[in-house]
Amino acid sequence: MNGSAHKNDLAAAREDFYGRLKGRNISALWTVLHDLVTPQPRPEMAAAHWAYADVRRYLMEAGDLITAKEAERRALILENPAWPGESRITPTLYAAIQLVLPGDVAPAHRHTQSALRFVLEGSGAFTSVNGERTIMERGDFVITPSWTWHDHGNETDQPMIWLDGLDIPLVYFMNASFAEQGTEDRQALTKPENDAPARFGSGLLPVDYEAAAFSTSPVFNYPYARSRLVLEKLRAAGVVDPCHGIKQKYVHPGTGDFAMPTIATFLQLLPSGFASKPYRSTDSAVFVCVEGRGHSLIGDQRFDWGPNDLFVVPTWVPVTHHAEDDSVLFSYSDRGVQQKLGLWREDRMDEAHP
Known part of the structure; x- marks a missing residue:
């Protein structure tokens, strides 16, 4: 048998073999290995930007079309252009802009x-989490932990608008989603307002507290006024990173870890005229x-x-930030999950590589 015939026979035998495997829900590793174990993260998601004025216009139109109670949550989802219809802005995270109009009640669920x-906008509306109410102001970072009752309301005369960030795609991937509706629109309040910051947020912890x-x-x-003051104090101390400006993470006071186990959150100050050095990391981030x-x-x-514009930076894509004025960016990503799994990696591209 000549070489050409042998190759043809071998190719046919392999094709037959792969076909028989497929019929038994088996595949040959060597046919898919390079797709499974890639040398770098795949550039599947897209960088994208949403102008707040544009989103707000549609959001206010939604306010005329449906009530918060009918919608359960009156929010417009920001979808990554790479995955239309999939309700995700990064591989593991969700983003939406929610509107709570005066008199609205977004009913309790968990x-x-x-x-x-x-x-993003407004002052004085509230969210209640597990029996405690907090008043929300622009720039505040507010957490709803997993499986906690929560509802929102607006007893002011102005609309309240905020960014919702959830780990919906991550939980969906693990098929670990559970949800429950409350029996009443508003949950019973069992704790005084500002109980949590008094117990846990002032540099003191209950003596028997174990995280x-x-x-x-x-x-x-986490009130914005307090966080913003921290950034200014660090600027006065000259703490400026060439890739990040002045960047802090929100933390759990009992552990020093990220404030949320699946979503890492950050606040950073870019002084006027600051141009960051190139940077990339494995956690795609929403800003x-x-x-x-x-x-x-x-x-x-x-x-x-x-102000209030949003953008998303994909995994392992270089980014630089350039501030015309003193600028503050809030961001969130799945860095906490990646770090706990030993997967997170960064590349400060301004530094010499070995």
Whole structure:
């Protein structure tokens, strides 16, 4: 048998073999290995930007079309352009902008997905979590831990709008979703307002408090005014990182870990005129501009941002931030999960490589 005939016979035999495997729900590793174990993260998701004015216009129109109670949560989902219809902004995270109008009640429910709120507009509306109410102000970072009762309301005369960030895609992937509706629109309040910050958020902890591993912070409202002051104090001390400006993470007061076990959250100050050095990491991140104006270069794309604009940076894609004015960015990612699994990696591309 000549070489050509032998190759043809071998190819046919392999094709027959693979076909018989497929019929028994088996596949040959060597046919898929390079797709399973890639040399770098795949560039599947897209960098994207949402102008707040545009989203707000549609959100207010939604306010005329459906009540918060009918919708359960009146929110518009920000979908990554790479995955239309999949309700995810990164591989593991969800983002939406929620509107709570004066007089609205977003009824009580609970679910295994963890959630954050970052307030974009308004002052004085509330969220209640496990029997405690907190008043929300612009820039506040508010947590709804997994499987805790929560409801929202607005007793002011102005709309409240906030960013919702959840680990819905992660929980969906693990098929670990549970949800339950409350029997009443508003849960019974069993704790005084500001109980959590008094017990856990002032540098003191109850003497018998022991934080469980991978638990959510017992402080569920991190006021922006206090966090912003910290950034200014660090600026005065000259603590400026070439890749991040002045960047802090929100933490669990009992463990020092991220405030949420599945969602890492950050706040950073970019001084006026600051241009960051190139940086990339394995946690794709959602950013919202809280103050200031500037632009970010994500790969070969430029996105200009101002107050309340949002953008997403994909996994392992270089990013630089450029501030025209003093600017503050809030961001969240799945870094906490990746670090606990030993998967997280960063590349400070301004530093020499070995």
